[in-house]
Each structure stands twice: as C-alpha cells, then as structure tokens.
Amino acid sequence: MAPQPAEPRHPxxxxxxxxxxxPAVKAITEVMDGTGLSKADVxxxxxxxxxxxxxxxxxxxxxxxRNADGTAERLHIV
Numbered sequence: 001m002a003p004q005p006a007e008p009r010h011p012x013x014x015x016x017x018x019x020x021x022x023p024a025v026k027a028i029t030e031v032m033d034g035t036g037l038s039k040a041d042v043x044x045x046x047x048x049x050x051x052x053x054x055x056x057x058x059x060x061x062x063x064x065x066r067n068a069d070g071t072a073e074r075l076h077i078v
Contacts, residue, residue, distance in 0.1 A: 053077065 020028070031042045053063055063075040
C-alpha cells in the first residue's frame with residue numbers, strides 16, 4: 001500500500017475560539033469603525049502584522065515610528 005501524503009503544514013483556513021480582553025475588543029471595534037473591515041479581516045491583518053514585526057525583531061531589527069516632526073520612536077510590544 002502506498003504511503004499517505006503528508007497533511008499540509010498550513011491549512012488554507014482555520015477557525016479559532018478565543019476570549020479577548022476588553023482593550024483588544026475596543027481596539028478591534030475602533031479599527032472596524034475606522035476602516036469598514038469585518039472583525040475577521042481586522043483580526044487576520046493584526047496577526048499578520050504581529051508575525052511580521054516579530055520576524056523583524058528576531059532578525060535583530062528595530063521597528064521605528066516617525067512622528068510628523070521627523071523624530072523617531074522605537075516601537076515596544078510587550
């Protein structure tokens with residue numbers, strides 16, 4: 001009998017059930033209201049941005065935000 005193909009490492013989509021803290025709920029609502037995006041889209045984008053930032057941090061990079069006056073502020077995620 002031929003071996004079974006390995007299951008894909010990353011499924012095309014996956015459903016999660018999580019409990020969010022009130023500040024996260026507020027942030028999601030604010031982004032939804034400001035962008036017109038769905039809750040799922042906001043959360044999907046947030047996870048992708050966080051993964052990108054963590055990867056850059058692992059590469060030894062800093063994430064800087066530039067203020068309107070040209071000064072830079074280092075982003076700290078705790």
